[in-house]
Amino acid sequence: MNANLAAALNPPVRILMGPGPSDIHPRVLEAISKPTVGHLDPYYLQTMDAMQVMLRDLFRTQNEMTFAISATGSGGMEATVVNLVEPGDRVVVCVNGVFGMRMADVAQRAGAEVTTIERPWGEVFTVDDLKEVLVKTQPKLVGIVMAETSTGAAQPVAEISEVVHEAGAMLLVDAVTALGGMPVEVDRWNIDAIYSGSQKCLSCPPGLAPVSFSQRAVEVALNRQTKIQSWYLDISMLANYWGSDRAYHHTAPINMSYALYEAVRIILEEGLENCFERHLDNHLALKAGLAALGIDYTAQTGHQLPMLNAVRVPEGVDDASVRRDLLNRFGIEIGGGLGAFKGKVWRIGLMGYASRQANVLLLLSALEQLLAEQGLQFERGAGIAAANQHYLQG
């Protein structure tokens, strides 16, 4: 017996209401443990085909190059950027939170001349915010985050896409947190490249990044002057594996693919519109409950994400101890603030399978208990009452 032999694996059962991973659907945990087959097995190739068809439904696109990158959502970000950007290309990135900052960093590392435009955290970009920078920099690519997980802000994309394309640029969209929880219309909004992650509204463990590239984007990637800097993420080779050639590239993550397959299947069974409505409904109930406790959202009114409720930690309340108590006493994980919001913001996810009435009511009940302990003044039971009133009016 080796001295360093670790303890048996025995993870606690959590209710995952943070910024992701979110609660995993039980059918997805069942799928992930199905027998592994080879990555060139006829059965696996057939599931890849079916997965692509389902992912196109999810992204609402006809894009042939719609598939899953063998990495997490940030790997999906990197995949879209490095395929489209060559050294010296001008790229505009819209930054109003951590993930816009990350996209700018990724583009710089790919050799782009990056211009960032900024909005305060919690606010979103309007068409007017982009006009000047588009004229001035004439970018090849504009990147924007649809659902800024650090601030809870929901970025409208359709109009932004219009001005971006009028300026001759391509549009890259971060839909890591958005996909499966709110409408993401790749074709209608004319998005050239988009990425997401398996661990948010898809109710699947982290590890895969669904992506889609428009035909224009694919042509840009295939007709570059320079080689794509990442071998692992090179879409020209990935296309040969996901396409009809089925040429070996890397060994696909079989069991994670099973999980994503089942996860997307569950969403399409429910129906996308039903799924979006459920996310909105539970968000509004939570919001009503939090308001009754005097807790405000960080994102501007009218642009609050249904699946990620970023709210201000009430004055006089200790951020870390509330989160620790939620975890240890109730098994509930919520997220803390990132960057400028550290210690000041809670990020409450209602994503995918986690977006359920039971979770909303449990969280509000637990919060009432913990906030009362910390001396916060509010009418006892007010949070639950407000949430229930929302559901009853449903």
Add this chain to the structure above:
Amino acid sequence: MNANLAAALNPPVRILMGPGPSDIHPRVLEAISKPTVGHLDPYYLQTMDAMQVMLRDLFRTQNEMTFAISATGSGGMEATVVNLVEPGDRVVVCVNGVFGMRMADVAQRAGAEVTTIERPWGEVFTVDDLKEVLVKTQPKLVGIVMAETSTGAAQPVAEISEVVHEAGAMLLVDAVTALGGMPVEVDRWNIDAIYSGSQKCLSCPPGLAPVSFSQRAVEVALNRQTKIQSWYLDISMLANYWGSDRAYHHTAPINMSYALYEAVRIILEEGLENCFERHLDNHLALKAGLAALGIDYTAQTGHQLPMLNAVRVPEGVDDASVRRDLLNRFGIEIGGGLGAFKGKVWRIGLMGYASRQANVLLLLSALEQLLAEQGLQFERGAGIAAANQHYLQG
């Protein structure tokens, strides 16, 4: 119900004796479906610590920066290369198969001035093969593949490492197929960076890449002139997440980590030396059986991998139909040849949990049936008899 709703997931049960993924240990499939926790959950951080301790045992190293990259083995290759190589750096890559070629490609994409030295497929490099190129190019880094999965050749590393370090270079080793199936001695052999994959001798699904960086390699990565081109694989940021800071980088693939944790735990339970002996024993039995059927190895004598048996398809036998029949009639997957070996070579894996007497005997029995159908002449039962004789003498 959506028109594109895919069929229920129902993968066939295969015996995975190709070049990977290999058979998954049942305990690993159980582990992968355990309840998902958050990537900053105290329980998960504790399992990461324990995982690092176990991975150090597996790599036989004290290297602090020993962890798993959130990508497959090829992502591990890219991670080691892009952290150590800056544009203009001179890199020597030893190429005697597909994976050496891949490493050269990855290094070129990272901006390296790559010099390749070559040996015929199936042969390995000696110290003498390297001396001239080391003097001539004075490289920063030398890359070599320990277990060339395309040819089945086992590359000795210890002496190569000496001349590489005498020349002032660092040594990068591909241990994707080697790790867990034969000795990999990171500290004793003075390896500066090494990567593997979860899906070979670790009996774990594909999706993670164990890596280890020496202190020297970490310093090189942290003191670069240029930013690491990959944000996702940037060791300076990964170190903050895997290190004591636990700073959020990307969302770790929780369930795949469970699988790898259990997989490594199983190997350490068995004991590394026992595990290597088992691989060797089953390899020798298979080899004896194949010899009795007149089937030769592609790798040079004395340098044949225990876990990956690359053998020549006998004259007059149809490669594809034998592999198809093995899969469809017996549920056994073996691999075809890559590149120059396409159609001419079978790659029979005896990796991790797949390295078992039962698999050796079943494969030989099935092969005897299929080869007899194809008209190959051999004494009936000769393969099984030879393998059993090996086991009886064992």
